[in-house]
Each structure stands twice: as C-alpha cells, then as structure tokens.
Amino acid sequence: MKRLLLSIFALLLTSAQPAWAVLKIDITGGAVQPMPVAVPSFPAVAPITTQFGTASELGRQVAQVVSADLERSGLFRVIDPRAFTTTVQVGDVQRPQFPAWRTVAAQALVTGYTQVNADGSLLVACYVYDVFGEEEIGRNGFTARSPRDWRRAAHKCADFVYSKITGEKGYFDSRIVYIAETGSKKNRIKRLAIMDQDGANHQYLTAGQTLVLTPRFSPTQQQITYMSYFQNRPRVFIYDLPRGRQELLGDFPNMSFAPRFAPDGNSVVMSLSQAGNAEIFTMDLRTRQLRQLTRSPAIDTAPSYSPDGSKIVFESDRGGTQQLYVMNADGSNPQRISFDRNNARAKYGTPVWSPRGDLIAFTKMSEGKFRIGVMRPDGSGERLLTDAWQDEGPTWSPNGRVILFFRSEKYGPGGTGGGSSLWSIDLTGQNERRIATPQDASDPAWSPLLP
Amino acid sequence: MRTNLKLIALMSGVALMAACAKKEELPPPPPPAPAPAPVEAPKPVDTGPVTPAVVPGSLQDMINTVGSDRVFFAYDSYVLDADARATLDKEAAWLKQYPALKVAIEGHCDERGTREYNLALGDRRANAVRSYLIAQGVDGGRISTISYGKERPEVLGSDEESWSKNRRGVTVLQGASS
Numbered sequence: 001m002k003r004l005l006l007s008i009f010a011l012l013l014t015s016a017q018p019a020w021a022v023l024k025i026d027i028t029g030g031a032v033q034p035m036p037v038a039v040p041s042f043p044a045v046a047p048i049t050t051q052f053g054t055a056s057e058l059g060r061q062v063a064q065v066v067s068a069d070l071e072r073s074g075l076f077r078v079i080d081p082r083a084f085t086t087t088v089q090v091g092d093v094q095r096p097q098f099p100a101w102r103t104v105a106a107q108a109l110v111t112g113y114t115q116v117n118a119d120g121s122l123l124v125a126c127y128v129y130d131v132f133g134e135e136e137i138g139r140n141g142f143t144a145r146s147p148r149d150w151r152r153a154a155h156k157c158a159d160f161v162y163s164k165i166t167g168e169k170g171y172f173d174s175r176i177v178y179i180a181e182t183g184s185k186k187n188r189i190k191r192l193a194i195m196d197q198d199g200a201n202h203q204y205l206t207a208g209q210t211l212v213l214t215p216r217f218s219p220t221q222q223q224i225t226y227m228s229y230f231q232n233r234p235r236v237f238i239y240d241l242p243r244g245r246q247e248l249l250g251d252f253p254n255m256s257f258a259p260r261f262a263p264d265g266n267s268v269v270m271s272l273s274q275a276g277n278a279e280i281f282t283m284d285l286r287t288r289q290l291r292q293l294t295r296s297p298a299i300d301t302a303p304s305y306s307p308d309g310s311k312i313v314f315e316s317d318r319g320g321t322q323q324l325y326v327m328n329a330d331g332s333n334p335q336r337i338s339f340d341r342n343n344a345r346a347k348y349g350t351p352v353w354s355p356r357g358d359l360i361a362f363t364k365m366s367e368g369k370f371r372i373g374v375m376r377p378d379g380s381g382e383r384l385l386t387d388a389w390q391d392e393g394p395t396w397s398p399n400g401r402v403i404l405f406f407r408s409e410k411y412g413p414g415g416t417g418g419g420s421s422l423w424s425i426d427l428t429g430q431n432e433r434r435i436a437t438p439q440d441a442s443d444p445a446w447s448p449l450l451p
Numbered sequence: 452m453r454t455n456l457k458l459i460a461l462m463s464g465v466a467l468m469a470a471c472a473k474k475e476e477l478p479p480p481p482p483p484a485p486a487p488a489p490v491e492a493p494k495p496v497d498t499g500p501v502t503p504a505v506v507p508g509s510l511q512d513m514i515n516t517v518g519s520d521r522v523f524f525a526y527d528s529y530v531l532d533a534d535a536r537a538t539l540d541k542e543a544a545w546l547k548q549y550p551a552l553k554v555a556i557e558g559h560c561d562e563r564g565t566r567e568y569n570l571a572l573g574d575r576r577a578n579a580v581r582s583y584l585i586a587q588g589v590d591g592g593r594i595s596t597i598s599y600g601k602e603r604p605e606v607l608g609s610d611e612e613s614w615s616k617n618r619r620g621v622t623v624l625q626g627a628s629s
C-alpha cells in the first residue's frame with residue numbers, strides 16, 4: 001500500500017506539464033462558459049469497512065463533494081452521473097475509457113480511488129484528464145489521518161482540479177464563520193457558528209446568551225476575533241478554536257469593535273470609542289501594546305489590511321459622509337478612494353482587501369440599496385456585483401475569486417420579512433448562489449485555506 | 452396613538468424596571484409582554500399622578516415627569532433637535548432629584564447603515580445624550596453609554612415611519628448607586 005502512495009507522488013513529479021495548457025479556464029476575464037466535467041464515483045482499492053463507511057461508500061461520497069465544489073464555482077458543469085455509460089474500476093483510474101466519457105460530452109474527467117491504509121488513514125487519489133486530448137492533466141494523493149476527515153480530502157482534490165484547470169489556487173478546503181440568527185428581530189439571538197465552506201460540519205461556538213457580531217478569521221491561527229456584548233460591555237474578543245476558549249482583547253473603558261487580524265496574525269486592528277469618537281488602533285497580540293492610527297473627530301472604523309501588511313483600507317465620515325480611505329499601516333497619508341461622480345450622496349462602507357491585493361470589496365449605499373462591489377486600491381475600476389435590497393459585509397475566498405456576503409430582506413407589512421442569509425458571488429458577477437444555513441445568517445468571514 | 456403608547460409604557464413601567472434590572476444577566480430579557488388593554492384607565496395626561504403608587508425615582512415616575520424615556524435623531528445624525536433637548540432638559544431636572552440613580556444611555560440606529568458604522572453612530576448618539584445631560588448638571592459618573600447599532604430595532608419596518616422610531620437614544624434606569 002505504501003508503495004502505491006509513493007508511486008503516486010513519483011508519477012506526479014514526472015508527469016508532463018504542457019498538457020494542462022490544452023484544457024484551461026481563464027478566470028481572469030469576464031463570464032466563462034462552464035466546462036463540462038464528469039466525476040464518477042471513486043472506486044476502493046480494497047473492500048475495507050471503516051466506522052465512517054466502507055471505502056467504496058467513501059469513494060462515492062468523495063465524488064459527490066468534489067462535484068458539488070466544482071459546480072458551485074460556476075466554472076464547471078458537472079455531468080449528471082445517470083448519463084454515464086460506464087463505471088470506473090480501480091484499473092480505469094490510470095487508464096480511463098475515454099470514448100465512454102466523450103459520449104457524455106465531458107471535456108474533463110476527474111477520477112481517482114480511495115484506499116484505507118494499514119495505519120487507519122484514508123488516501124484519496126485524485127486524477128484529472130483532458131477527455132478529448134486523452135491526456136492526463138495531473139494527479140495527486142490526499143491522505144486524511146482518519147476516514148472521519150474524508151470531506152477534507154475531497155475538498156483538497158477539488159482544489160487540485162481547480163488549480164490544474166484554472167492555473168489558480170482553489171478555495172474549497174476552507175471554512176466559514178458567521179453569525180447565526182434566531183428569535184424576534186427586535187431582540188435577535190446571535191450566535192457564533194462555523195461550518196465548512198460547503199455548509200457541512202456546522203457547529204455553534206457560542207450559546208446565544210450574549211450578542212456577538214462581526215467574526216473574522218486569523219490568517220495564520222485557528223482563531224477568530226469578534227465583538228461580544230458580554231456583561232453588556234461591547235468589546236473585542238478572541239476565540240481560540242482548538243481550545244474552545246474566549247478571551248477579552250484589552251479591557252478598554254469604552255466600546256471596542258470592528259476587529260480584524262493583520263496578515264501576519266500577530267496583531268488586531270480595530271476601532272476604540274472615546275466619548276463617542278471611534279478611532280482605529282492596532283494591538284500587538286504578544287505585547288498587548290496599543291497603537292493609535294487615526295486622529296480625527298470622525299467615525300473611523302472597519303479597517304482591513306492589504307495582504308502585504310503595508311496599507312489599511314477603512315471607512316470614515318471625515319469628509320461628511322461614510323467613504324473609503326486607504327492609509328499607510330502606521331496611519332500616515334490617508335487618502336479617500338471612493339467617489340461616485342454621478343451620485344454625490346452615495347456612501348461606501350465595510351471595505352475588505354482581497355487576499356490577492358488587487359481589489360477592495362465594499363458595501364455601496366445608494367439609491368436606497370446596499371450592494372456589493374469591488375474597486376482597485378486606488379479607487380478606480382468600481383464594479384457592482386450584486387443588486388438587492390440590502391447586501392452587506394463582503395468577505396473574500398482564500399484565492400480572491402469569490403466573495404461571500406449577507407443579504408437582508410426588506411420588512412413587509414406588520415414587520416414580516418427582514419430575514420438575512422449568506423450568499424456568494426464570483427468576480428464576474430454572474431454566479432450568485434445562496435449558502436444554506438440552518439437559520440438566518442449574517443456577518444460571514446471566510447477562513448484561509450486550511451493547513 | 453402616541454398617547455396610547457405612552458399609556459402602555461406607563462402601565463408596563465414596573466415590568467420594564469424589572470427587565471432593566473436584569474440586564475446585567477445573560478441572556479437579554481424578552482420584550483415586555485403586551486400590557487393589558489387599557490380598559491378603565493383614565494385619559495392619559497403628560498404630568499401629574501396617573502396611577503396609584505408611582506414609585507419615586509422609577510421609570511414610571513421618570514416617564515410621568517419627563518414625558519418619555521427617549522429622544523429621536525434624524526437619519527445619519529447625532530444632533531439633538533429642539534424636541535430632544537426639551538425632553539432632556541426635563542430628564543436632567545428629574546435625574547437631579549434622584550442623585551443616587553445611575554442610568555445607561557442606549558444609542559440605536561435604523562437599518563440604513565452598515566453594521567460597524569451603526570455601532571459607531573449609536574455610540575455617538577448615546578454620547579450626545581450623555582453630554583447634554585452633563586451640561587444640564589447631571590453628574591457624568593452616573594451616566595454610562597452603550598451602542599446597539601442596528602441590533603435592537605423598536606419597530607420592524609423598512610419605511611421612514613419605522614426608521615424614525617429606531618433612530619433613538621433611550622435612558623435606561625440602572626437602580627441606585629448606593
């Protein structure tokens with residue numbers, strides 16, 4: 001078994017590179033035609049039963065998770081398995097029946113197998129083929145220490161396919177933290193909740209006794225920073241995921257809010273309120289040293305670092321209305337970047353710097369609506385991606401190609417409606433999808449790719 | 452309509468007090484139960500004894516004397532208008548009668564701002580009320596502030612009438628300090 005695993009990596013090292021240039025989706029341009037892909041069930045090398053299902057059951061589920069990931073990206077059209085004219089045996093994985101996949105008009109074939117190793121770990125082998133070129137595009141093996149984590153191996157396989165065909169990193173092996181909402185909308189119960197990027201493995205992190213808002217992932221640790229009304233003192237906290245522990249970040253005399261980690265994970269940038277004036281500070285997590293970055297009588301909040309840590313985008317009403325500004329990370333040289341030359345009353349908020357550094361996502365308030373948009377860090381190239389009553393609070397996928405946000409409904413007569421839900425949109429603005437959550441949901445934050 | 456609301460506030464004053472006293476505890480209390488229909492209640496008046504046994508220094512007492520426990524703001528503003536200042540003048544006078552009382556000023560916003568901005572705006576509103584009360588002679592040490600942004604709307608609606616009631620600064624009695 002070990003030999004098989006080794007051989008996969010050996011083959012990976014020697015596999016020819018030029019093939020993937022043939023089958024490629026360019027996601028840097030506008031809307032793309034989804035690529036038809038077949039993802040048949042992954043066969044099992046041996047009929048071993050684990051407490052999470054047999055190896056072949058896991059292989060079937062792996063194919064389903066890979067399919068769902070690829071389909072949701074909007075870049076692929078997964079062919080209905082009921083149309084398949086063949087099933088895949090272990091021997092077919094390295095020698096696919098290309099004619100059978102051509103008959104269902106698959107351009108790409110994603111196949112592989114599952115193997116339960118002697119130490120109880122699960123190997124998911126993942127192969128990508130160009131069906132018409134009859135060429136291998138790539139192969140990789142992903143080992144889950146326990147079969148319990150088979151979904152992560154599947155997401156890694158989907159990320160591998162995505163990267164082989166688009167030339168960019170994937171984002172499927174990641175998680176989403178958000179605020180789950182229940183109860184009367186006058187007195188909402190809000191809980192920290194976390195789930196895989198596809199909605200699986202959903203769990204609550206807080207019990208709902210305390211109002212919590214605006215969770216944000218650490219780029220480097222399994223930590224979340226958020227705001228909590230614990231004991232009616234709204235302050236920024238840090239939630240340590242492995243230990244399940246919540247910790248107050250600085251016992252300030254007044255409200256602290258709008259926290260976000262620096263790209264190195266070693267400090268948190270946030271707003272502190274002083275007599276009704278919100279200023280932006282950073283706090284070093286190791287020394288707990290505080291440093292003030294803005295000094296204006298205006299509201300300065302919602303800070304977000306550029307991925308290289310050199311700049312911070314934030315919102316301020318120092319010019320009269322809420323607009324976006326970029327300053328150096330030490331607080332110097334703040335420059336307004338948001339301008340709507342056709343509508344002086346438009347406001348901009350909740351800026352978030354893309355992990356690629358090339359764009360800033362924001363909420364634009366104009367014409368009675370909140371919409372999600374992007375602009376370049378110098379304010380040029382503004383593009384709105386959504387159009388609904390209230391879309392707010394963007395967060396980027398780890399590869400900077402997809403944005404999550406929350407959508408609030410307008411209230412109807414008698415206070416009906418007004419619910420909120422999570423949605424995703426890609427940068428083309430074409431692929432808008434609702435993310436299923438058990439209850440109403442808001443304030444999403446996407447994690448980096450899992451380690 | 453407004454006087455009816457006031458009446459309900461009067462009648463549920465004690466219940467509100469109880470709810471407020473509990474505020475230090477988690478979770479937040481459910482909204483007060485709707486007051487019983489005002490069957491035999493006298494026509495409400497703004498001042499003077501209305502119901503028997505108004506506890507001096509209670510929310511009910513404050514509302515009787517001041518006329519309201521809240522002031523309202525214009526969209527995206529924390530400026531106290533003439534109505535708000537008149538209310539707070541009376542509130543300051545009343546608070547000075549009960550120097551042991553502590554209050555929390557809650558700042559609230561309508562739904563037309565983003566989450567973080569509204570937290571900051573609610574904070575500004577609460578502090579505008581606090582500053583005004585201090586200027587009227589109330590000891591600042593008695594007045595805390597808390598912003599709820601758009602988290603606790605009073606009225607569920609996406610229209611100006613609802614929004615105008617949600618943009619508010621509310622005085623919550625927190626009991627005697629001694």
